[in-house]
Amino acid sequence: MADPADDLVIDAAGVTKSFGSVRALRGVDLTVPAGLLAALLGPNGAGKTTLVRILATLLRQDSGTVRVLGRDVLTHPYAVRSGIGLTGQYAGLDEALTGWDNLMLIGRLGGLGRRAASQRAAELAERFGLAAAVGRSLRTYSGGMRRRLDLAASLMNRPALLILDEPTTGLDPGSRIELWSALRELRESGTTMLLTTQYLEEADRFADAVHVLDHGVIIDAGTPAQLKARTGVQVVDVLLAGQDAAAAVASLRGTVAPADLRLDAASRRLTIRARDGLGTLLAAARLLQADRIDVADISLRQPSLDEAFLALTGASRR
Amino acid sequence: MTQARITGAGPARVAVRPDGLPGLGLLIRDSMLIAGRHLRVLRGNPGRLIYPLLQPVLILVLFVSVLENLASVPGGLYRQFLIPGIMIQNVVLTAPVTGLALVRDADTGLADRFRSLPMPRSAVLTGRSASDAVVFFAQAVVMIGVACLLGFHVRTGLAGIAGIIGVAVGFGTALGITCAWLALIIRDVETAERALYFPFIPLAFVSSAYAPVGRLAGWLQPIARVNPVTSAVAVVRALANGGPLMVPVIHLAAWIAVLAAIPGALAVRRWQSSP
Numbered sequence: 001m002a003d004p005a006d007d008l009v010i011d012a013a014g015v016t017k018s019f020g021s022v023r024a025l026r027g028v029d030l031t032v033p034a035g036l037l038a039a040l041l042g043p044n045g046a047g048k049t050t051l052v053r054i055l056a057t058l059l060r061q062d063s064g065t066v067r068v069l070g071r072d073v074l075t076h077p078y079a080v081r082s083g084i085g086l087t088g089q090y091a092g093l094d095e096a097l098t099g100w101d102n103l104m105l106i107g108r109l110g111g112l113g114r115r116a117a118s119q120r121a122a123e124l125a126e127r128f129g130l131a132a133a134v135g136r137s138l139r140t141y142s143g144g145m146r147r148r149l150d151l152a153a154s155l156m157n158r159p160a161l162l163i164l165d166e167p168t169t170g171l172d173p174g175s176r177i178e179l180w181s182a183l184r185e186l187r188e189s190g191t192t193m194l195l196t197t198q199y200l201e202e203a204d205r206f207a208d209a210v211h212v213l214d215h216g217v218i219i220d221a222g223t224p225a226q227l228k229a230r231t232g233v234q235v236v237d238v239l240l241a242g243q244d245a246a247a248a249v250a251s252l253r254g255t256v257a258p259a260d261l262r263l264d265a266a267s268r269r270l271t272i273r274a275r276d277g278l279g280t281l282l283a284a285a286r287l288l289q290a291d292r293i294d295v296a297d298i299s300l301r302q303p304s305l306d307e308a309f310l311a312l313t314g315a316s317r318r
Numbered sequence: 319m320t321q322a323r324i325t326g327a328g329p330a331r332v333a334v335r336p337d338g339l340p341g342l343g344l345l346i347r348d349s350m351l352i353a354g355r356h357l358r359v360l361r362g363n364p365g366r367l368i369y370p371l372l373q374p375v376l377i378l379v380l381f382v383s384v385l386e387n388l389a390s391v392p393g394g395l396y397r398q399f400l401i402p403g404i405m406i407q408n409v410v411l412t413a414p415v416t417g418l419a420l421v422r423d424a425d426t427g428l429a430d431r432f433r434s435l436p437m438p439r440s441a442v443l444t445g446r447s448a449s450d451a452v453v454f455f456a457q458a459v460v461m462i463g464v465a466c467l468l469g470f471h472v473r474t475g476l477a478g479i480a481g482i483i484g485v486a487v488g489f490g491t492a493l494g495i496t497c498a499w500l501a502l503i504i505r506d507v508e509t510a511e512r513a514l515y516f517p518f519i520p521l522a523f524v525s526s527a528y529a530p531v532g533r534l535a536g537w538l539q540p541i542a543r544v545n546p547v548t549s550a551v552a553v554v555r556a557l558a559n560g561g562p563l564m565v566p567v568i569h570l571a572a573w574i575a576v577l578a579a580i581p582g583a584l585a586v587r588r589w590q591s592s593p
Contacts, residue, residue, distance in 0.1 A: 056434045081436040092431025096359040105355050109348055109435045137362065153431070 009192040015064035024050040026216035039207035040196045047216040048196040056086045085159030091150040099134035110157035124152035144175040164195040200309045214313040238270040241294035251291040255283045345438040352445020374408040401470045402554035403527030409490040410522045414514040416450045416494030417501030440586045458486035478557040489550045492577035499581035502588035546573035
C-alpha cells in the first residue's frame with residue numbers, strides 16, 4: 001500500500017515557533033513532493049529562515065509535526081541530516097582553509113570515504129568553474145566563487161533534499177543565472193529542492209511550486225501560474241490632473257473597497273484592483289466624472305508580479 | 319561552468335551514512351576530521367602555533383631568571399619548585415583558547431553546516447580539544463626542553479618527562495573543555511575574550527604554583543588546597559623531585575574527569591542549540 005505521504009520529501013503540519021514574545025511561525029503547513037523545486041516566498045521577517053532551520057534540524061519547533069524524507073525531525077534528526085544538504089544565508093565554509101580542504105572536510109563528515117570524497121570534490125569543483133581555485137585559501141575568493149563553493153559543499157553527499165536559504169541574495173545577474181542553471185540540472189537528476197527567496201520573479205520563472213509565507217503562516221501555495229491567476233486581477237491606474245487627491249479617493253469609495261485602492265500622493269496616481277476588469281474602469285470613470293474630478297489619464301493593465309505579491313501579503317496583514 | 323553536468327541524488331531517499339548510526343567509532347573518526355581541520359589551519363597559518371610556543375619559553379626564562387634566587391623552599395632549590403608551577407600556569411592560561419575558538423565558530427554558517435551534517439554532536443568539541451591537545455603537547459615538550467637547559471632536573475628520568483607532558487596535555491585539555499562551556503554561555507566572542515581569563519588568574523595564583531600552600535595568606539590556604547592547579551603542580555613536582563605520587567595523581571585524575579565530563583556534556587548541548 002503506497003501512502004501518498006511517502007512521496008512527500010517535506011511534510012510539515014501546524015508548525016509553531018516563538019522566540020520569547022515573538023511568534024515567528026504561527027502554524028505552518030508545508031508539503032513538498034519528491035523531485036520538485038519549491039520556493040518559499042516572503043518578505044523579510046516572514047519566518048522563512050526559522051522554517052528552513054527547523055527543516056534542517058538546526059532548530060526544534062515548539063509544536064506541530066515535521067517529517068523530512070519520511071523521518072520526524074525531532075525523533076530522527078540524524079537520519080534527516082543524512083539526506084539533506086543545506087546552503088545557508090552565510091557560507092558554511094572555513095575561511096582559513098583552501099577550497100579543496102573545505103569540500104573534503106564536509107564530504108567526509110557527511111560519511112564519504114577519502115577516495116569517494118576526493119572524486120566528488122574534483123567533479124563539483126570542475127562543474128562550478130573552481131578547478132583552478134580549489135587549491136587556494138578561501139580568503140582569496142570573490143563573493144561569487146565563495147557562493148559556488150558553498151553550493152558545491154552542500155552537494156558533496158548527494159543530498160536527496162537540498163535546502164537553500166536566499167541563495168541568490170547579493171549575487172550579480174550573471175552568477176544568479178549560473179546558479180539557477182545549476183539548480184535546474186539538479187532537479188533533472190532527481191534532487192528535491194526548497195529555497196527561500198524575496199524575489200517573486202525568480203520564483204515565478206524557476207519554481208514548480210510557490211509557498212507564500214507571511215507573518216509566520218503560509219497564506220497561499222500553488223504553481224506560479226495558479227498564484228497569479230488567483231491574485232492577479234487587473235489594475236486600473238488613474239493619474240489625477242488636479243491636486244485634490246482626497247476628493248478623488250472619497251469619490252471612488254462608492255464602488256471600490258478601501259483595501260483595493262492605493263494612492264501615491266506624490267505622483268497623484270491612484271491604483272485600483274479591478275475586480276470586474278473593464279467594469280471597474282467604467283464605474284470608476286463614471287464616479288470621477290460625476291464628482292468633476294480632473295483626470296489626466298486612466299487605463300486598465302495587467303498586474304505586476306510585485307502587486308500580486310503585495311495583494312497576497314497585504315491581505316494577511318489585515 | 320558548462321562542462322560536466324551535476325549529478326544529484328536520484329529518487330528521494332534517506333541515505334543514512336554507510337558507516338551507520340553515531341557510535342564511538344564514528345565519534346572518533348569525525349573528531350579526527352575536525353582536529354585535522356584545525357591542524358590544517360595551523361599549517362596554513364604557522365604563526366598560530368609559533369607564538370603559543372614562544373610565549374611560554376619567554377615566561378619560563380624570565381620568571382626563572384628573576385625569581386630563582388629570591389625565595390627558598392624547604393627541601394630543595396626554588397628552581398625545582400618554581401618550574402613545575404610555571405608549566406602548569408602556562409597550561410591554565412592557554413586553556414581559554416579552546417573555548418574562544420569554539421565560540422568564534424558557534425554562530426557562523428560553518429557551525430550551521432556542521433549541525434546539519436550527520437555527525438555526532440560532540441565531535442566539534444572533541445575534535446577541537448584533540449587539536450588543542452597537540453598544541454599543549456608541543457608547548458610541554460618545548461618547555462621541558464628549555465627548563466632542562468635552565469638547569470631543571472627530572473629525577474624520574476624519561477618516564478617522568480613523559481608523565482609531566484601527559485599532565486600538561488590532560489589537565490590543559492580538561493580546562494579547555496571547561497572553557498568551551500563557559501565561552502558558549504557567554505556566547506559573545508569579544509566578551510568571552512575579556513572574561514574567560516578572569517577565573518584563571520586566581521586559579522593559577524591561589525595555588526602552590528609559586529609558594530607552598532602553608533606560606534600563602536591564611537584565608538587563601540583552604541582554596542589553594544582544593545585548587546586543581548595545586549594537584550597538577552604536585553604531580554609534576556613529584557615526578558621531577560621524587561616524593562609520593564599516588565595521592566596527587568588520584569586528585570588530579572578526579573579533577574580532569576570532572577572538568578572534562580560535566581562541562582563537556584553541557585558545552586555540547588549549548589553548541590547544538592543555535593540561538
